[in-house]
Each structure stands twice: as structure tokens, then as C-alpha cells.
Amino acid sequence: MEEKFAHPELRKPEHLVYKTTDLMVDCPLSYCPGCGHGVVHRMLMEVLEEKEIASKTIGVNPVGCSVLAYDFMNIDMLGAAHGRAPAVATAIKRLWPDHYVFTYQGDGDLAAIGTAETIHACNRGENFTIIFINNGIYGMTGGQMAPTTLPGMRTSTSPYGRDIEIMGHPLKITELIAQLPGTYYVTRQSVQTPSAVRKTKKALRKAFDLQDQKKGISFVEVVSNCNSGWKMTPVQSNIWMEENMFPVYPLGDIKVDGELVTRS
Amino acid sequence: MGELRLMKGNEAVAEAAIRAGCDGYFGYPITPQSEVMEYLMVERPYETSGMVVLQAESEVAAINMLYGGAGTGKMVMTSSSSPGVSLMQEGISYLAGAELPALIVNIVRGGPGLGTIQPSQADYFQAVKGGGHGDYHMIVYAPASVQEMADFVQIGFDVAFKYRTPVMILSDGAIGQMMEKVYLADPVARLTDEEVVARCPWASNGRPMSRGHNIITSLDLDPAGQERLNLVLQEKYREIEETEVRFEMIDCEDAEYIFVAFGLSARICQKAMQLARNKGIKVGLFRPITVFPFPKNEIRELGLKVKGMLVVEMNAGQMIEDVQLSVGCNIPIKHYGRFGGIIPTPDEVLKALEEKIIGG
Amino acid sequence: MAKIKGDIVVNIERCKGCEVCIAACPFTCIAMSEEVNSKGYHFAIKVNDECTGCSNCALVCPDGVITVYRAKVTAE
Numbered sequence: 001m002e003e004k005f006a007h008p009e010l011r012k013p014e015h016l017v018y019k020t021t022d023l024m025v026d027c028p029l030s031y032c033p034g035c036g037h038g039v040v041h042r043m044l045m046e047v048l049e050e051k052e053i054a055s056k057t058i059g060v061n062p063v064g065c066s067v068l069a070y071d072f073m074n075i076d077m078l079g080a081a082h083g084r085a086p087a088v089a090t091a092i093k094r095l096w097p098d099h100y101v102f103t104y105q106g107d108g109d110l111a112a113i114g115t116a117e118t119i120h121a122c123n124r125g126e127n128f129t130i131i132f133i134n135n136g137i138y139g140m141t142g143g144q145m146a147p148t149t150l151p152g153m154r155t156s157t158s159p160y161g162r163d164i165e166i167m168g169h170p171l172k173i174t175e176l177i178a179q180l181p182g183t184y185y186v187t188r189q190s191v192q193t194p195s196a197v198r199k200t201k202k203a204l205r206k207a208f209d210l211q212d213q214k215k216g217i218s219f220v221e222v223v224s225n226c227n228s229g230w231k232m233t234p235v236q237s238n239i240w241m242e243e244n245m246f247p248v249y250p251l252g253d254i255k256v257d258g259e260l261v262t263r264s
Numbered sequence: 265m266g267e268l269r270l271m272k273g274n275e276a277v278a279e280a281a282i283r284a285g286c287d288g289y290f291g292y293p294i295t296p297q298s299e300v301m302e303y304l305m306v307e308r309p310y311e312t313s314g315m316v317v318l319q320a321e322s323e324v325a326a327i328n329m330l331y332g333g334a335g336t337g338k339m340v341m342t343s344s345s346s347p348g349v350s351l352m353q354e355g356i357s358y359l360a361g362a363e364l365p366a367l368i369v370n371i372v373r374g375g376p377g378l379g380t381i382q383p384s385q386a387d388y389f390q391a392v393k394g395g396g397h398g399d400y401h402m403i404v405y406a407p408a409s410v411q412e413m414a415d416f417v418q419i420g421f422d423v424a425f426k427y428r429t430p431v432m433i434l435s436d437g438a439i440g441q442m443m444e445k446v447y448l449a450d451p452v453a454r455l456t457d458e459e460v461v462a463r464c465p466w467a468s469n470g471r472p473m474s475r476g477h478n479i480i481t482s483l484d485l486d487p488a489g490q491e492r493l494n495l496v497l498q499e500k501y502r503e504i505e506e507t508e509v510r511f512e513m514i515d516c517e518d519a520e521y522i523f524v525a526f527g528l529s530a531r532i533c534q535k536a537m538q539l540a541r542n543k544g545i546k547v548g549l550f551r552p553i554t555v556f557p558f559p560k561n562e563i564r565e566l567g568l569k570v571k572g573m574l575v576v577e578m579n580a581g582q583m584i585e586d587v588q589l590s591v592g593c594n595i596p597i598k599h600y601g602r603f604g605g606i607i608p609t610p611d612e613v614l615k616a617l618e619e620k621i622i623g624g
Numbered sequence: 625m626a627k628i629k630g631d632i633v634v635n636i637e638r639c640k641g642c643e644v645c646i647a648a649c650p651f652t653c654i655a656m657s658e659e660v661n662s663k664g665y666h667f668a669i670k671v672n673d674e675c676t677g678c679s680n681c682a683l684v685c686p687d688g689v690i691t692v693y694r695a696k697v698t699a700e
């Protein structure tokens with residue numbers, strides 16, 4: 001197709017300012033249009049590229065929407081059983097202490113079925129990075145209620161809205177693990193705007209830098225959208241996320257250098 | 265060279281693991297196998313060989329730690345007892361599906377449920393038939409002595425890596441707790457990271473630019489791909505059945521009757537055999553040492569020469585199914601079992617032979 | 625006088641038409657095409673000459689389909 005406003009004279013290597021990193025495998029992502037997973041994947045790979053540690057990094061992906069993340073990240077990876085990524089990563093980091101290790105997990109994986117593995121890996125102060133994608137829903141299985149589903153939020157297993165009396169409260173697991181002495185850096189970010197993406201990348205960079213210091217878990221939560229599960233357009237879902245998710249899951253650092261951040 | 269020591273079966277497993285160059289032990293306390301991790305924590309191999317020893321938060325976490333370690337090509341193991349091994353079934357299925365080498369020791373206690381802490385052989389089905397989901401097997405060794413507890417650690421690791429499959433040592437609370445003399449081989453050094461990379465080109469331990477990225481998984485959403493994986497596994501199990509069978513035959517040459525028993529039951533049958541021979545009854549013992557692969561050809565041939573077989577197990581009749589499948593229906597094959605932690609006596613085993621087979 | 629000029633190249637076949645890039649562009653340079661790609665998605669296209677190559681669209685693109693160029697050019 002003909003591009004009306006194309007500038008072929010600009011499309012030269014010396015003018016290139018942004019392209020997807022080669023650490024992303026050149027294939028279509030399995031995610032829904034507008035899903036934040038792809039951005040987090042790419043920022044993660046950019047951090048590994050900039051730190052030049054791709055060949056010394058081992059990733060562990062979960063069961064959930066990102067079950068195929070190992071197909072998209074051009075590094076050595078293991079697909080863990082549902083919720084068990086922190087246990088898998090614990091052994092890897094202990095056996096390869098000079099390597100960089102991360103888990104990439106969703107809210108159902110990390111905060112429901114894998115709660116014990118998450119809390120104990122954090123409490124032991126394992127020296128790896130946990131990347132936690134929180135979209136308040138089980139995306140892959142078709143939009144069921146997650147531990148982080150908001151009160152009143154409709155999902156396929158809370159079709160009339162999450163009733164706190166019957167279904168319990170949303171679990172703020174990130175605040176929970178920040179209390180543990182084994183966590184060193186805990187932050188909550190998002191990827192719906194350019195500045196948010198830049199902050200998330202900065203947080204991921206810090207998380208991997210901290211693995212060198214061996215001071216414990218670096219934990220990066222990314223509040224993300226699930227437009228399919230939330231039944232909205234991608235742009236609508238990002239607005240809904242800002243208006244509804246962020247008040248319950250406020251963005252920003254929760255623990256830095258092993259100290260809880262006091263919010264004014 | 266090596267060294268002779270008096271040890272508990274559980275301790276022998278731990279010591280043999282250190283000497284085999286094991287990279288990591290991940291476990292959770294449960295009676296009657298807690299001495300394995302206790303011994304390792306006292307010995308502190310992490311300060312000498314660099315072997316990692318970690319007490320996990322659960323058996324679920326422990327078996328998934330094995331998955332992580334094995335997926336990077338390291339020699340990893342765990343031990344537990346029946347209720348804990350039930351919790352590990354998910355991880356064992358994933359290990360088999362992802363074709364990862366790992367060693368799992370089950371010091372069996374009576375069940376079902378919380379059962380008892382006394383010895384049992386009631387986890388035979390779970391161990392040899394694939395206790396988790398999907399079509400898979402482990403190679404399963406059934407030691408009958410403290411010596412074999414130690415020996416099967418090195419052997420178990422060797423076959424685990426040869427076939428890229430989880431391997432189980434299926435023992436019981438009595439052999440785990442009993443003390444016997446055991447010959448321990450000289451320690452071998454753990455492999456270096458470079459040696460691990462060379463030994464396991466399939467492992468996910470950091471992608472050098474010279475190869476594509478390695479992925480450890482049991483998932484294939486394409487049915488044709490998943491069927492291919494299953495066919496690869498089945499092919500592997502056939503090869504294991506052809507090459508890894510181990511068994512022991514005692515006094516079978518002139519025998520008219522055969523005790524078939526594994527592990528602790530085989531030791532009891534040996535005494536019962538003496539009692540029988542004192543009475544002029546010609547009895548032999550067939551002891552499967554691997555219960556998967558099951559020595560079906562050998563036991564079938566034996567079945568052609570004898571008048572009957574008594575399968576003695578500390579369960580309600582599990583291995584007897586494999587004996588019957590192997591031998592067929594031409595001779596009487598009966599079961600004698602005790603449960604719940606009761607160990608049968610040689611006298612009652614002999615009586616069962618006389619009543620169920622000779623008089624039956 | 626020198627001016628910053630930018631251009632984007634969209635991998636049309638990989639674009640899923642989520643429109644997140646449209647919201648991220650400070651100069652409303654991007655819109656969805658009338659046509660669809662082989663998967664049936666409308667895809668991002670550049671609709672004016674205001675692009676400065678700021679990369680915002682590429683940063684928020686979940687599928688990493690946007691490549692960005694920028695250069696100083698002398699204004700006519």
C-alpha cells in the first residue's frame with residue numbers, strides 16, 4: 001500500500017531512534033490487541049540488551065496469558081507449573097548464582113495458586129527479580145475472577161460483580177511482600193502511556209542491577225489492562241484502569257533499598 | 265578405595281548424594297525420611313562441594329525446585345514420604361513431560377491419607393504407573409538394603425541423565441530407618457558449570473550467541489506436536505524396558521514355588537524361604553529391583569517352570585497385577601499382604617504359601 | 625532553519641489495530657487505516673507530516689510493530 005506521508009530519506013540506519021530489540025523473537029505475539037504484556041516483554045528485553053546480560057539470564061514464565069512468553073523472548077527460559085515459578089527460580093538462582101534470573105507471572109499465578117511460593121521466595125530473600133503483571137482477571141482461561149479483581153468488578157465467575165462478603169477482598173500482595181525482610185526493592189508501575197513505559201523500564205533496570213548486589217528479591221508489579229477480559233476497547237480499558245485500578249493499586253515505589261517508602 | 269560405614273538407610277542416601285556430585289537437594293521434613301535433609305544440613309556440603317541444600321516451604325515447592333535445577337542441567341534430588349510424594353505428583357508429571365533428569369526418593373509409609381509413619385509398600389501403583397497426570401513413567405528402583413539405598417543414588421542419577429527422565433528410589437520406612445554396614449564409593453567432584461553446559465546442550469542455562477534459545481516446557485498446544493512428544497516418551501520407555509531391567513533370583517534353579525517380592529518384603533521372603541526349605545518345600549525368590557521397567561520377560565520364563573507364585577507385598581495387592589500380566593493364568597498366582605505399617609513375619613508368609621498356593 | 629523531522633514504519637502485518645499509539649501521539653500523526661491486513665485488523669498509518677520521531681507510539685505499542693526515525697532537516 002502507498003504511504004502518503006512517508007519520508008524514505010529518513011529511513012536510514014543513522015536516523016533510527018527506535019526499533020524493537022532483537023531479543024524479542026521475530027514472530028507475532030499471542031496477546032490480544034492492546035494488551036500490556038507485549039510492552040513489558042519488550043522493556044524487559046531492552047534492559048537485558050542494554051546490560052548485555054542476555055546470555056547470562058534465565059527466565060521462568062508462568063501458566064496464564066504469558067504461558068508462551070518463552071517463545072517471544074530470545075533467551076533461555078523454563079515454563080513453570082501454575083504458580084511455581086518462584087520455586088523454580090529459587091533453585092536456578094541458587095545453582096547459578098552468577099546468572100540473572102527472573103520470573104514473569106500474572107495475578108492468578110503469583111497471588112492465588114502460587115501465594116506460598118511467592119511469599120517464601122520473597123521471605124528467603126532470593127536474589128532474583130519477580131515481574132508481576134496485575135490485570136485483576138484470569139485472562140487466558142476466559143476472564144474469571146482473580147485474587148486482585150476489584151470489589152464490584154464483573155468477571156465470568158463474579159458475573160454480578162465481586163461481592164466482598166462472598167468472594168473476599170482484592171489481595172494487595174505487593175504491599176504484603178514489601179513487609180518481608182527478604183524483599184529489597186518493591187515497586188508498582190504501568191505501561192499505558194509513554195512516560196509510564198519509561199518508568200517501568202527504569203524499574204526493571206534497577207531490579208536487574210540489584211541482582212548484582214545480592215540483597216534479596218526485586219519485585220516489579222505492572223498494573224495492566226485486560227481489554228478482552230474487561231470487555232472494553234484497548235484505549236477504553238487503559239482509561240478504566242487509570243480510574244479504577246490505580247486508586248486500589250497506586251503506582252510508585254513501595255520499598256527502596258530495603259526500606260518501606262512512606263507516602264505523604 | 266571407598267569406605268565402609270554403619271548408617272541408616274536415609275543417611276546413606278544423603279551421603280551417597282554428596283559423593284555422587286549432586287548439585288542440589290530440595291526437601292521438606294516428613295517422617296520417616298527426615299534424616300536425609302538432617303544429615304545434609306549437618307554435613308554442610310555447600311561449604312565443601314558447593315552442593316545446595318535447601319529446606320523448601322512444601323513438597324510442592326521442593327519438586328518445582330527440582331524442575332528449575334534440572335531444567336538448567338544440574339544434578340538435583342529430593343526425598344519425601346508418601347503424603348509428601350502425593351503432593352509432588354504435579355511436578356513429577358512436569359519433569360517427565362519436559363524430559364528432565366531428577367532423582368526422587370520415596371521412603372514409603374502407610375496410607376491412605378495421613379496413614380501412619382510405619383513402613384509400607386502401598387505406593388507401588390503411584391510410583392510405577394505414573395502417579396500424576398498424563399502418559400509417563402519414572403524409572404523406579406526398589407532397594408532392599410541400606411547398601412542399595414546408597415548404590416541407587418549414583419545409578420539413579422546416571423540413568424536420569426541418560427534418558428532425561430525422573431527416577432525414583434522406592435523404599436520404605438524400615439529400610440530408611442534401619443542401620444546396616446554400607447560401602448560408600450569415593451566422592452566424585454561436582455561438574456563445573458562449563459561441564460554442565462557441555463553435558464546438557466538442551467538445558468536452559470543462559471543462551472550463548474552460538475545457539476538459539478533453549479526452552480524447557482511440557483506444553484505444546486498443537487495436538488500433532490503433543491502427540492509427537494508422547495511418542496518420543498513412549499519410545500524412550502520401550503528402550504528403558506529393553507535395557508534397564510534389574511532383578512535378583514535366589515534359589516530359583518530347583519524351585520517348585522516362587523516368592524515374588526520387592527524391597528523389604530523380599531528380605532522377609534528370604535527367611536521364609538529358608539523355613540520352607542527346612543520343611544522340604546522347594547521355594548525360590550524372584551526380586552524385581554527395578555519395578556519400572558518391570559522384569560516381565562524373566563518372570564514369564566520362570567512361570568513356565570514352577571507350580572505357583574506367592575506375591576508378598578506390604579499392600580493390598582499392587583505388584584501382583586504386573587506379575588499376573590507377565591506370567592498369565594497357567595499357574596496359581598496369589599497375594600499375601602499386610603497393611604498400615606505391619607511388617608509380615610516369615611512364619612505367616614510361609615503359612616500363606618502353604619495355604620494359598622500348595623494347598624490351594 | 626533546522627527542524628526535527630520524524631518518520632515511522634509500521635509492520636502492517638503485525639499490527640493488531642489496538643489504537644494505543646493514536647492516544648500516545650502528541651501530534652495526532654497516527655490513525656487507523658481503512659484497509660485491513662491479512663488478519664483482518666485495521667492498522668496504524670501516518671496521516672500528517674507533524675511527526676518528530678519522539679517514539680511515544682513505538683514505546684506503547686504492545687506488539688512492537690513501529691520503527692521510528694528522526695533527523696534534523698533544513699526547512700524549505
